[in-house]
Amino acid sequence: MSTVIRARGLGKKYRQRWALQDCELELPAGRVIGLVGPNGAGKSTLLNLAAGLLAPSSGSIEVCGGPPAADVAQLARVGFVAQDTPTYGRLSVADHLTLGRRLNPGWDDAVARERIDRLGLDPKQRAGTLSGGQRAQLALTMALAKRPELLILDEPVASLDPLARREFMQLLMEAVAEQELSVVLSSHLVSDVERACDYLVVLVDSRVQVAGDLDELIATHHRLVGARRDPATLPGSQQVISASHTDRQTTLLVRTQEPILDPSWSVDGINLEDLVLAYMDKSAPVVRRPRLEVQR
Amino acid sequence: MIEFHLNGRSGLSPYQQLVQQVRHALRLGLLKEGDRLPTVKDVASQLAINPNTVLKAYRELEHKGLVAARPGVGTFVTRTLADKSLSAHGPLRKELERWLTKARLAGLDEESIEALFLSTFRGAGEEVA
The missing domain is CATH 1.10.10.10 (Winged helix-like DNA-binding domain superfamily/Winged helix DNA-binding domain)
Structure with missing residues (x-):
């Protein structure tokens, strides 16, 4: 399987503070990858490094087989929609398309016009007077019309109302079905990630906690509830992600490839939200493990 | 569709x-x-x-x-799952509705009905298997 983003020991330091550390990632092409984590975890830093807008302080990152934004060909391969979907407020919708056509060698004008038309945007209207949802749609249309191999979206729907959010995700998913496209999008809306993404990266405290195929992650994580017990007594194949105890009961979230046979546990599946929360939970005993990628 | x-x-x-x-x-x-x-x-x-x-x-x-x-x-x-048994759905539903009425008259609430149905269903499944 080809790789769309590869990071090796990637780190970014702002003054004294590491925004991203020891990042090892190998993200497969042709997927929609959800990047989740709390605010300040380093999501935007990672996406800006991938877009070539930031330079690494340590390690290296490759996108589509080369350093980000290294030359014209590399720039053409990556589409980037920054946080809050910025547009040029004083330019009209039509001006945006002209700009896109002149600046991008692979620009698909027919697709751009058809989308603008279907969205019901008036080409003469200034972008500054569009609603938040319309502006987001314009930014996405621009990014898609350059026909990138990789589309990077930083919190694209965070500021949108539910209807605009749905319309944005519909346009995005339709494009994924039509074009051969890899997408990396950050979000803290687990429901959007669950619908749109098939690969998950959880980033907490400037480190990658877990990364892998979403269905596989859900299938290999289980919640165990039983009489109070020391998690250290579990078989080596079961990795404890989070643990909580009362005086009588122990609740664990474990990751394992193997079936759980111990009859003293009541075993339950988990959903995506449980999974993300377990990795975000800072009291968890073994969260600091940056290299948990699922190798396929 | x-x-x-x-x-x-x-x-x-x-x-x-x-x-x-x-x-x-x-x-x-x-x-x-x-x-x-x-x-x-x-x-x-x-x-x-x-x-x-x-x-x-x-x-x-x-x-x-x-x-x-x-x-x-x-x-x-390419294949349907609605075999000949589909025609039996109507009468079976009627019977089930009658049974539900009886259960309510006997004082069972929704939760009890569901629990009774599921445990009977599972029990019967085990016998067949």
């Missing part, structure tokens, strides 16, 4: 929900042999879900021999 929907609280993943909805439609006779399923692109865009999820659901249905993909044309239903 059927229209899919997703339920956030069902506890099933989106892909499992799509498979289940097709199986349901086949069982109830809403989908018949030769019917075309909506295209992957249409489902992805309508529900705002990952096209790979739709593909995965369709592939599983294909694997189970329920649908067949004809490249460039679409995915078609």
Whole structure:
């Protein structure tokens, strides 16, 4: 399987503070990858490094087989929609398309016009007077019309109302079905990630906690509830992600490839939200493990 | 043509929900042999879900021999799950409704009815197996 983003020991330091550390990632092409984590975890830093807008302080990152934004060909391969979907407020919708056509060698004008038309945007209207949802749609249309191999979206729907959010995700998913496209999008809306993404990266405290195929992650994580017990007594194949105890009961979230046979546990599946929360939970005993990628 | 929907609280993943909805439609006779399923692109865009999820659901249905993909044309239903037993649905439903009335008259609430039904259902399943 080809790789769309590869990071090796990637780190970014702002003054004294590491925004991203020891990042090892190998993200497969042709997927929609959800990047989740709390605010300040380093999501935007990672996406800006991938877009070539930031330079690494340590390690290296490759996108589509080369350093980000290294030359014209590399720039053409990556589409980037920054946080809050910025547009040029004083330019009209039509001006945006002209700009896109002149600046991008692979620009698909027919697709751009058809989308603008279907969205019901008036080409003469200034972008500054569009609603938040319309502006987001314009930014996405621009990014898609350059026909990138990789589309990077930083919190694209965070500021949108539910209807605009749905319309944005519909346009995005339709494009994924039509074009051969890899997408990396950050979000803290687990429901959007669950619908749109098939690969998950959880980033907490400037480190990658877990990364892998979403269905596989859900299938290999289980919640165990039983009489109070020391998690250290579990078989080596079961990795404890989070643990909580009362005086009588122990609740664990474990990751394992193997079936759980111990009859003293009541075993339950988990959903995506449980999974993300377990990795975000800072009291968890073994969260600091940056290299948990699922190798396929 | 059927229209899919997703339920956030069902506890099933989106892909499992799509498979289940097709199986349901086949069982109830809403989908018949030769019917075309909506295209992957249409489902992805309508529900705002990952096209790979739709593909995965369709592939599983294909694997189970329920649908067949004809490249460039679409995915078609090849088998129905609504066998001759479909005609028995009406009378059975009537009987079940009568039974539900009896259960309520006997003082069972919704939860008790469900628990009784499920435990009987599981018990009977074990006998058959």
